Amino acid sequence: MxxxxxxxxxxxxxxxxxxxxxxxxxxxxxxxxxxxxxxxxxxxxxxxxxxxxxxxxxxxxxxxxxxxxxxxxxxxxxxxxxxxxxxxxxxxxxxxxxxxxxxxxxxxxxxxxxxxxxxxxxxxxxxxxxxxxxxxxxxxxLYSLQDNDLSQRFVQEYSSMHKACFYGRCLGFQFSPALRPFLQSVVISMISYGETYGKKQSGLGLAALSLLTSGKYVIDPDLRGAEFERITQNLDMQFWKSFWNLTESGLITGLYRIASKQVKLNITLTVPPVTLHLPLASDSSLTANVSPPIAHWGPGPVHMRLISHEIRDGQDSEELLSFSRTNPPPASVSHLPWVQKQPRSPWLLIHFHGGGFVAQTSRSHECYIRTWSKELNVPVLSVDYSLSPEAPFPRALEECFYAYCWALKNCHLLGSTAERVCLAGDSAGGNLCITVSMKAISCGIRVPDGIMAAYPATLLTTDASPSRLLTLIDPVLPLSVLTRCIYAYSYAVQPAVSSSSLSALGRDTAVLLGDLTQGASNWIQSLLDPRWISGGARSPSSSQKTSQSSKIHGTSVPTSGCNLDYPLGFEPLRSECLASVRLTSCPIIKNPFVSPLLAPDNLLRGLPPVHIVASALDALLDDSVMFAKKLRDMGQPVTLTVVEGLPHGFLSLSQISKETETATEVCMAKIREIFEQKNPTPALSKRP
Incomplete structure (x- = not known):
């Protein structure tokens, strides 16, 4: 209209x-x-x-x-x-x-x-x-890359502005109507989970407690909005990780698998850390050595998941099954004569999952990976890279690059001849698709034939952009969540201990000490606030209701030092619970392999065709637009598709609504375009 x-x-x-x-x-x-x-x-x-x-x-x-x-x-x-x-x-x-x-x-x-x-x-x-x-x-x-003052004011405004109204009665008003009940369920689940988080209960006990506490947030949307704002204003990263990792639970993944396309092969693999030798792209008679991932705690294995709609030659080999993490290992199909094997596919799809570099695995993304495998008739190798803050940059990149090189060298085990190889990923995974390709260019080995990146994170900073302003109203990606993920991934100082030792030492506490120190006073004050001391239902007191009423009618809390020239007589509503958000200042964040939007042209030149699928309502929309413009201005092949009405992470919601299903099909069409593109690179130069 x-x-x-x-x-x-x-x-x-x-x-x-x-x-x-x-x-x-x-x-x-x-x-x-x-x-x-x-x-x-x-x-x-x-x-x-x-x-x-x-x-x-x-x-x-x-x-x-x-x-x-x-x-x-x-x-x-x-x-x-x-x-x-x-x-x-x-x-x-x-x-x-x-x-x-x-x-x-x-x-x-x-x-x-x-x-x-x-x-x-x-x-x-x-x-x-x-x-x-x-x-x-x-x-x-679209970005204020050189104006730190604008970014500072943006962070200040986010920290103090009232947001609860966007999480209560009008939650998700900007998204497709079919998604609003789902978003409401997610917000209520998160708040209820927050009340039971840390309590020593069995899984069934926690579920029962969450069910008992969730009712009040259904009945009282204003309370729901206030609680969700409080949780996200000063985010506990371990809580956020554990909540989103609930998608890894047996019940949820079981439901995913029932609703998803059925596949004949779904196995997890563990590849040991050995040096790989791959031919140079410019001269196949020469080789490049690819070392296993070593950052932070030394050489370690890389975990992957192989999904295939059809059983193909090579996928039944004892060599492949020797890498299987499944216990007991799956029976070789050579012992199942009624299973008809298909020839190796000329295509191979390598997938890197999203989750802000801090959460989820290939298991939580099976809902659409299975569909891709069936509809494209291609084996899919999804990489379970190590997560931050336990494994900050460059561990995830090293593991994904190693997995890519291993797949090229061992494509015959994966049921593919790898004549065409596509990298696909969403959000953090989209970032890794781009940076893995940049690393392949730097090492002189074969680059993939194309990249499909869904709503990728290409600038891991708090620099202001118009779409980043949406983090103030977005229940999926608030700025406090975005910045915690950025700092977790880019954290530079790690204890020089083994991976197994890190698990026992409570690494999240050490890694996020800086964030917690800066936000300690605000966090403690929110805990000591008499509105929350009583526990239980945490119903608003009469003074709180009065405050909420005054907010609704236009009066505001002091602005806590924000210096913006709003029109005379106008002032946005202010939150009583200030957020702890700081500008990103760590030099690692500006590393081109962390923020590819900042990469010099020589690191991006030679990238394969990049197909970006973004959402108009995503806070990272401007990341996609600016990165696509940068590649286009360099003469690199790139396309940008913007879908309407959907939030960040819509691929994982592919079964929720017709709109998300259609957007998932758009991503799949871009992958098919990569596989079917004309003028392929000669197969001889592609094979390791």
């Missing part, structure tokens, strides 16, 4: 509410007064925002990848604002037409429109920040 129509409609429905809200027309006492005050504030925000949106709409095409790919953070902010306005219009129309109904719930409906008014206030602040980014950046640039 055209933004002019939306603003005109918003103003009209607000006028209608103001007219009918007299004591005789709207006989609900104090609720009517709240409704009148709220609609006046909505009108004020709408009238202030309309000219700003008009200016943004006139110029945001400058920041697109090309005219056929409309997508960047400025466009997204306008879309999110538009979605919020449409929800307000819908709710206001409902109130205007149903307030005389016997079943009309005045308190509920007015509370709903108040929360959306709060969300609109915060979005107005984000739009203002976006204006400053436009003024502070070069023409067509």
């Amino acid at each position: 055209d933004y002019k129509v939306v603003f005109t409609t918003l103003d009209t429905v607000c006028e209608e509410i103001s007219i009918l809200s007299g004591p005789s027309d709207f006989p609900y006492g104090a609720v009517a007064e709240r409704l009148i005050k709220c609609t006046k504030q909505i009108q004020e925000h709408g009238r202030a925002l309309e000219p700003i949106v008009a200016n943004l709409s006139a110029i945001f095409h400058r920041y697109d990848f090309d005219s056929q790919t409309p997508g960047n953070g400025y466009r997204t902010l306008v879309k999110v604002l538009n979605s919020c306005l449409l929800h307000i219009i819908q709710k206001a129309r409902y109130i205007a037409s149903h307030y005389n109904s016997a079943f009309f719930r005045a308190e509920h409906n007015v509370s709903e429109i108040e929360v959306y008014c709060s969300a609109l206030c915060q979005l107005r602040a984000l739009i203002h920040l976006a204006q400053q980014l436009i003024n502070g950046n070069d023409y067509g640039q």
Whole structure:
């Protein structure tokens, strides 16, 4: 819908509410007064925002990848604002037409429109920040890579701005409607898990406790929003890791496998750390030595998972099964005469999973890997690289590169001739696809035939961009989560002890000491806050309710030192629980093998075709746009596809809705394009 129509409609429905809200027309006492005050504030925000949106709409095409790919953070902010306005219009129309109904719930409906008014206030602040980014950046640039002041102000605003309104009644309003119940379930599960986290209970006991505590967050969305904000403002990395690693549990993975495509081969492999010898891409008579991963604790094995829809030649070999981690090892299909083997595939897909470098494995990504294996009729090797903060950079990169080289050398065991090799990954895995290819170029060995990177992280810094502003409202990727993952992956100082010793020493505590020290005062204060001391249901006290009410109606907490020139009379709502977020300053973060967007041209030149699939509502959208532009300007083959209405991590949600399924099919089509591309490199030069 055209933004002019939306603003005109918003103003009209607000006028209608103001007219009918007299004591005789709207006989609900104090609720009517709240409704009148709220609609006046909505009108004020709408009238202030309309000219700003008009200016943004006139110029945001400058920041697109090309005219056929409309997508960047400025466009997204306008879309999110538009979605919020449409929800307000819908709710206001409902109130205007149903307030005389016997079943009309005045308190509920007015509370709903108040929360959306709060969300609109915060979005107005984000739009203002976006204006400053436009003024502070070069023409067509989405990131403030040289302006530390802009990034500092962005982090300050995130730390102090109120976010609970985005996690309660209007949770996920910007996403596809089919995803909102799922997001609500995730948020409620995380909060409930937080209440039982650390308690010495069996798995069944924890599940029972979580079930008992989750009900209050279903009934009270405002409490849910406040608790989720509190959890994410000062994040405990070990809690975050353990929650997302619940996807590795037998029950959840069992459900995944029932709902996913069935495959005939699904085995885990452990490859020992031995030096590999691969031919040089420029001269196959010469070889390059590839050492096993050694960072932080010395040589160690690399773990992988091989998935194949069909049993192929080589996959039944005793040599392959000798690498199997499955206990007991799977029976060789040579002993199963009724299983018909297929010839080796000319294709091989190597996959690196997402999870912010800190969580999950190939097991939690099987839901779409199985589909790829069946629909593309290709064996898939998914790498279970070591996770941070126990294994920071460059351990994961070393393991993924070693796995890639091992797969090239041993493709005959994987059921492939490796005439075409594609790297595919999402988020952190997308980063590793790019950096593994860069490392192959640096070592002079064969590069893959193409890369499919879904919503990749190409800039691991807190530099401000319009899409990064979405971290203030995104339940999947808040800025506090993003920065903790960045610091965990880039942490430079590690104890010089063995991998097994690290497990026993509680490595997360040591690694995150800096973060916890800086955030200690805020964290302790939140624990000592009388609202949380009582435990149990943690219902808001009367003073808290008063504070929430004042927030809804536009007053604000002091800004804790933020120095932004907001329009006269306007100030965003402030949180009572300040976040501990700091600017990324570690030099490792600017290493081109950590942040490929910062890589010099000579490290990127020679990359294979890169196909990036991003989401318009992802906080990392601008990473994809800027990296695609950089490759294009260098003359490197690259495509960018932007899907609508989906959050970061949509590949793992492929079975949740039609929209996520379609986006997954887009990724699969890009992989197929790599396998079927014309003018392949001669097979002789590709074989190790």
